Amino acid sequence: MIPSALILPRQTLSAQAFLRLSTVKFALQPSKSRYLSVKRTSGQLISPCGLQVQQLGCYRLVHISSGPAMAKSKFEYVRQFETDDPCLPNCWVVVRIDGKAFHKFTDVHHYMKPNDERGLSLMTRAAQTVMSEFNEIVLAYGQSDEYSFVFHKNCKLYNRRASKIMTNVVSLFASSFTLYWPRFFNSQELQYPPSFDGRVVLYPSDENLKDYLSWRQADCHINNLYNTCFWKLVQEKGLSPNRAAERLKGTLSSDKNELLFAEFNINYNNLPELYRKGAVIIRPKGTIDDASPSLDKSINNHTRGHDARASKKPMSVVLHTDIIGKQFWEDNPHILNPKI
Numbered sequence: 001m002i003p004s005a006l007i008l009p010r011q012t013l014s015a016q017a018f019l020r021l022s023t024v025k026f027a028l029q030p031s032k033s034r035y036l037s038v039k040r041t042s043g044q045l046i047s048p049c050g051l052q053v054q055q056l057g058c059y060r061l062v063h064i065s066s067g068p069a070m071a072k073s074k075f076e077y078v079r080q081f082e083t084d085d086p087c088l089p090n091c092w093v094v095v096r097i098d099g100k101a102f103h104k105f106t107d108v109h110h111y112m113k114p115n116d117e118r119g120l121s122l123m124t125r126a127a128q129t130v131m132s133e134f135n136e137i138v139l140a141y142g143q144s145d146e147y148s149f150v151f152h153k154n155c156k157l158y159n160r161r162a163s164k165i166m167t168n169v170v171s172l173f174a175s176s177f178t179l180y181w182p183r184f185f186n187s188q189e190l191q192y193p194p195s196f197d198g199r200v201v202l203y204p205s206d207e208n209l210k211d212y213l214s215w216r217q218a219d220c221h222i223n224n225l226y227n228t229c230f231w232k233l234v235q236e237k238g239l240s241p242n243r244a245a246e247r248l249k250g251t252l253s254s255d256k257n258e259l260l261f262a263e264f265n266i267n268y269n270n271l272p273e274l275y276r277k278g279a280v281i282i283r284p285k286g287t288i289d290d291a292s293p294s295l296d297k298s299i300n301n302h303t304r305g306h307d308a309r310a311s312k313k314p315m316s317v318v319l320h321t322d323i324i325g326k327q328f329w330e331d332n333p334h335i336l337n338p339k340i
């Protein structure tokens with residue numbers, strides 16, 4: 001009969017001893033307890049054969065190795081339900097995060113309308129934290145309550161597992177947003193924890209990627225022009241929100257530009273570029289990690305991130321510039337091709 005536990009006298013075990021019990025491997029370390037007691041794992045037969053004794057001492061069980069021969073519990077099969085979600089090779093990986101119900105969050109926290117410089121700068125600070133954690137990000141673009149992070153098309157981060165990449169980005173972004181809140185809002189307290197959704201989108205060509213970024217910047221422009229007119233009508237002309245919306249219904253960009261100029265003496269093109277163009281974060285040439293594995297597997301993630309964030313190196317540059325035209329890409333060819 002096989003005992004459910006083996007009680008071994010202390011003198012029989014050693015510092016380097018490995019007790020091989022059937023397919024289960026136990027590593028032993030010194031212990032103050034008098035005996036080593038090895039319990040039977042469920043369903044596994046334990047036999048004391050293979051016990052190697054090199055040195056006298058007293059040891060306790062500290063670790064069950066997880067090598068290929070490791071014993072499996074009867075529950076192990078549930079791992080088969082986990083699915084892998086690798087990003088297609090050779091595609092740009094874009095992670096976009098977006099604030100959850102930020103119409104309410106910005107109201108509760110008294111954001112300036114239509115743009116709050118503190119809120120937008122806080123978003124960029126959180127995005128910079130994400131960029132300093134992941135060197136594989138070649139560019140980030142943000143506007144309103146969203147940020148897009150572009151990972152190099154050859155990046156090997158987390159074996160390109162989409163959910164692993166995306167959840168790491170979104171959770172670090174959210175925690176950084178919360179951490180840095182007081183720096184931007186001073187004594188105005190955070191009323192509740194903000195959250196963000198995240199998604200991964202793959203773009204197979206440079207053109208597709210540029211068009212994606214152009215789409216987000218065009219969205220920034222369209223919304224900002226509309227919101228600037230809307231809030232001017234409400235705040236300075238005293239229109240109700242419904243009336244202001246009526247007034248702007250069906251208008252073209254040129255109509256809105258004209259409205260701002262004629263009624264408020266505002267030249268839209270003179271408004272801050274942060275509001276009109278959003279924020280583009282890029283890295284200085286030579287600092288993009290385009291293909292190498294994201295980290296030495298032996299180094300723990302936290303150490304890596306901590307080091308990167310603690311570093312004083314200028315890891316990123318924030319621009320408020322046009323990324324729709326060719327000029328930006330001609331001026332910064334290293335973004336798409338770090339080898340240049």
Ligand SMILES: Nc1nc2c(ncn2[C@@H]2O[C@H](COP(=O)(O)OP(=O)(O)O)[C@@H](O)[C@H]2O)c(=O)[nH]1
Pocket residue numbers: 098099100101102103104106107111112113114115116117119120144145
């Ligand atoms: N007042 C103000 N509101 C902002 C600012 N940035 C973003 N928002 C709000 O955040 C919303 C973001 O849009 P969207 O993600 O579609 O809406 P959500 O589902 O409520 O997060 C905008 O509609 C605004 O209400 C800002 O700088 N100032």
Ligand SMILES: [Mg+2]
Pocket residue numbers: 098099100101102145
């Ligand atoms: Mg949102």
